[in-house]
Amino acid sequence: MTALAKIASSRLFWPVVMLLVLFAINLVAFPGFFTITVRDGQLFGSLIDILRNGAPTLIIAVGMTLVIATRGIDLSVGAVAAIAGAVACSIILGSPEPGNLATVAVAVAVALVISLVLGVWNGFLVAVLGIQPIIATLILMTAGRGVAMLITEGQILTVNSPPFKFLGSGFWLGVPVAVIIAAVVFGLAALITRRTALGMFIESVGINPEASRQAGVRARGLLFAVYTFCALCAAIAGLILTANTAAADANNTGLFIELDAILAVVIGGTSLAGGRYSLLGTLVGALVIQTLVTTVYTVGIPPIATMVFKAAVVTVVCLLQSPTTAEAFSGFRRRLAVRAGKGLAAS
Amino acid sequence: MRGISIGFPGVKALDGVDFRMFPGEVHSLMGENGAGKSTLIKALTGVYGIDAGTITLAGEQVSFSGPAQAQAAGISTVYQEVNLLPNLSVAENIMLGREPRRFGGIDWRAMRRRSAELLAGLNLDIDPGSLLGDHSLAVQQLIAIARAIDVNAKVLILDEPTSSLDADEVAELFRVIRSLKDQRVAILFVSHFLDQVYEICDRLTVLRNGTLVGEYLVDELLRIDLVQKMIGKELTALDELEQRVHTVAVGESDAATFVSASQLGRRGAINPADLPIAAGEVVGLAGLLGSGRTEFARLLGGIDRADMGELTVSGESVKLRTPRQAISKRIAFSSENRRDEGIVGDLTVRDNIVLALQADRGWARPIPKKKQDELAQSYIQALNIRPGNPDALVRNLSGGNQQKVLLARWLAIAPRLLILDEPTRGIDIGAKAEIQKLVFNLAENGMSVLFISAELEEVLRLSHRVVVLRDRHVVADLENDGLTVDSLLALIADGRVASDDEALEELQADGAAAPVAVAAGAPAPSVTGAPAPSGTATTHPDHTEGGPR
């Protein structure tokens, strides 16, 4: 009873319920939804697809969580993802042996290093120049996509490189590589922030920057770190997205992914006002979003109604999560309990 | 109010408390930190919904769903944490919600005029057009009071209004309270200063741990009984302390200098000044509101950068650019503004306590969980932080307990110089004594302390040396050897900047003449009648909150 109440009062309760509801809807529309088959030693099934397609959003959302915890926001993740993809593909295309593992390794490394530079740039604008994060990252969001297009010259760069493609649609030990990468990023972020003092510092800077400064927390370095990490996440996601179709599309890679990532973070219960964050919540949030997208496809919601459907789901989750609703619920439960008590007394 | 109960998750903040107020009477709500005083006030004014009980105002049962309604019903409140808007002008902060209007819009001129009048009523001479955020906490507290007394209220509630004020301001406030009392306003006055309570109040209600202990007439309750009712046991700590202060004060002068500021200053904030602090020495900073004590302390703590002069720590010249550097030199600065610069509200008590220590160790070397728990537990016990749950969010602690958490944070880094800016703000007498004892013990073990407090008695009681600031100048640096509150006040309030030497002489003469005030310690009758200007309100240099015998 109390355990149940505890679960019900958790911030993650309603998002998880929503996830289950979406699963149920899918199951009705497509009875094979939960079936996971093994083919050629690889896992197949709708759930696997959801994980795989949700991986880039999740990876970015992990970085975004930390940025948001410091009271920031990063709108440039989509552009950074596009740049990473463009850089990697143009290097692979430019090399004489696109299928070579070393080529791909170099391409990926260069893309990641560039993303680090971009992250430091964001961190510089926010931490050193003190520009409001939304505007600071808006600059890179606009210009960054331009840079990505500059690299690809506006064309879609298609690469024929199995090792590169492996990042996006390959399998390792039967599990999609993208999922493994996401799990690693997620695990590392959780480990580093929770096993060291970083998590506490990030929260403390997000809650009260001046108090943190006076307590000796190096806010500036911290901001550099989170924006850089977020850009790194964005680049990893960008590489997965690009590898998934084996083509760098500077226009569309990661377009609007910042909204999805932020939405995932918020559905997961992290406040945009900074402070306490929950990576687990972000995971649930990202899954809800990806399942939502998949549901639209499998259930056959007509394109014109997709947006309305999304709006409805987001609204419902938010309303259910709201403390006001929780109060109303607990009031209801108390009244029930009172009535039950009376009943007992009467009998 | 009858049978009021309020519960927060895990805490029963109020349990069936009865409380009443009468027109034309000043009523005080007493109790330790976390007893539930602020919660009761918030219940009364509709900030918190009550779980049980009824509230009756002028014979009618009421239930406010928010402060706006309470205000409309004639209840005007100054809450414990100064809740004003830093981005608006002083005039707006005073008048917001009931601005004078003309032609359908706000009449700015009238607004300014009216607020200037109100400020003048509190003898506060500031420009009503200036931004609120530009003023120090004490001034903000006065502005909040000005706002509250402007309303034509039936009930005026002041939750620790005097926590940052010095004697002058308190006197002004009391003058205003008395005149409101004559207009048959019912006034609720919360303070941890027993002197003030005995001076102004007619009746008091004591709370302990969220339950009602009783309601008493002030005249009929001895201080010693009051204290006992508040904390549930007798308090002896202060007495011990007094004995020790003065034994230790002697013979401490030859200790090695730990920190020394020479001609340290910052343009627009504090004029260049010298200040050596020896290891194990407690130095008090005294001065009027706005005299620059905080500013000076901030330079030493590395919060603001000094732009002139030199600072030496352990004989080594250093430049403190960030608080972090100061901390690495084991200099801790505990801000007077605990809400904005001190606590990290959404973190737990444990995290808040270990924060500075952890920051000093760096992120990569986390303090082991077990060690954290030990630290937290030991300070929770040492400072009697309540609730004693290290996982509670600091935001949900009562004001005084937040202050204790902040103090614990700084003690945890084992500082060699601890700068305490108004550390006892809003702390109950029991805890205050504990803190003073702690400071003293630490000083005995070689920690230097720079102590700032609006309460001169406290400064005198603790300090080996007292440094006086006026108009952002250091005007005197005296051994606490026969100093009295009066002599200090004379020095502080003296308008002549040029005559440092004279003042010093005068003071030394004074000091020699007056008996050591702190030693007096007799139960003081409360001061009645209008106080004389210039700080003579506390003619009785009385620290006796806890120590009548």
Added chain:
Amino acid sequence: SGGNAAAEGPKPLDELVVGFAQVGAESGWRTANTKDIQAAFEDAGIELKFSDAQQKQENQIKAIRSYIQQQVDVIAFSPVVETGWDAVLNEAKAAGIPVVLTDRAVDSKDDSLYVSFLGSDFVEEGKKAGQWVLDEYADATEPVQIIQLEGTTGAAPAIDRAEGFADVIAENPNLEVVASQTGDFTRAGGKQVTEALLKSNPDVDLIYAHNDDMGLGAIEAIEAAGLVPGKDIKIVTVDAVHDGMQALADGKINFIVECSPLLGKQLIDIVKQINDGETPEKRIITEETTFTQEQAIEALPDRQY
């Protein structure tokens, strides 16, 4: 000076200034289009003022206003959307600057607002695709399941290509669109949608994608599901960009309807005609064709985009 060149006699080409307001660079097709036009102007030695509206009509209107301010000789633009051009085109008309539309038409009652429209007919493209499907399954006796990958919801090519296709396949009641979902004209979109739709419609016979990119995405999804694109599931797309043609030649796509971005040459011709005082034709349809797998293998070596 600006304005109606015809009244003042032809200007030397190197004194002509043409303002071109492009939609944006939202796809590889569009970039090829931009490049071709820029190259053509360079070759012809005519000064080109180019602006990119980033898919926003308001930006395009601003750009056209600014061309009017700058008194260019001809304004050309690819409207972001068909409607809502009357006001600004009237301004251009008042300033005596002739306007040429490229790629997409405007929906205006007053066709004196522009001198010529050069571009493809999206409905026609849909029809061509539909016709191929109709022919391919002419003697099908069982229902043929079709998945449609739509372009960005609300975009003119998406609407028109769906419409033309639907019109034609209606002739054969066996042809049934079992699912239609937007893939936003992108490969990733096409892949994700196909992936999901294949699960709920395992017996699908044909995929009709509104552009090559979505078709290429669909190929990835089909291969990942262990099926053979072009055989197990047939694919028809529109555009004929290089990657699409390659897939067609490789047998992974079955049929592509061309939608050529190479409008530069024809645009220059129109500008020259205007400069010479001639009246260009009101509607010029881009020279476009369709490709089967065999034709693709043939055409591929000299495709420029």
Added chain:
Amino acid sequence: MTELLDAPGRTSPGADRAPARRAPRTPRGPAGSGPAPSGNPLARAARAAGALLTSPKYGPVTVTAILFVAVFVVGGIRYRGFFSGQVFLNLFVDNAYLIVLAVGMTFVILTGGIDLSVGAVVALSGMIAASLLQTGWSPAAVIPLILVLTSVLGLLVGLMIHVFKVQPFIATLAAMFLARGLCYVISQSSISITDPTFVQLAVSRIPLGGGMSITPSVIIALVVVAIAVWVLHATRFGRTVYAIGGGETSGLLMGLPVARTKVLVYVISGFCSGLAGVLFTFYTLSGYPLTAIGTELDAIAAVVIGGTLLTGGYGFVLGSVLGVLVLGVIQTIITFEGTLSSWWTKIFIGALLLVFIILQKVLTARRR
């Protein structure tokens, strides 16, 4: 929305909100009064200018104004035909709807919120207008209906934010999805407007002499600005808006009508988006479901460039208008430049934005 940090590294929002310890408060006695003002009027003017620039309240706006003029002059020197009254007026003509949007957004941001739905609502109003006019409704009914509908949407968003404590970013994001989705539901393709009143409003020009003219939309936008300035500056509601931005809890404890104001702010934003949508249909004479994507970012950028803090509490409507003009002039320069490819256009916009923000930061940096 979030409390986005303004200057986390150097000091803190604390330092921005309460520019602590810099501006000395009025001295208590004559002893503290500063040095006698020097007689040199030039020096005094310079000092006054310096004070204005570094004031937390007026600094950013002033700098934005100066930079705007500077950019305009540079453009005039660089491009033929740039330095004309009409080019300047066209900034208003082309951005009338954005000005109205920025006004609504200013209210929201001043309370520390954000409204992401404005772009989609503009599109939605256009769709409603176009589809209803097509079926023969009279403009006199359509326009009020749109304004009511969008205000109601704002109301719902406001209630979601206030009553259910949903974060503004998310509540308005949901509203954005909803509005965009409804656009498609109304019609997938664009609908042109042929209603004579709309056409008249779209094509008519109000001559200002010297060959210069503006549109009725500009007048409407300027009226909205004037009303907004008055409301924010001179009414209790307006001051409460600032109060909420300064500290919601404080405002609540001061007994201000926080709930009502917070909800109303979103109603205003909804109303302004609706009105902006109507102005936009005057501008384009059509409804199109894909229109105005990303316009919310333009509006937010304009407000922030205009000197409003995203954390709320500081800023002016007139600043936001300046912000819109700055975005407009950047766009104008790009068209006049006329040689930028698509990607360079994006990079250029980003770079100009950056230069602008950095200059603003540097010029308003308070001396240490």
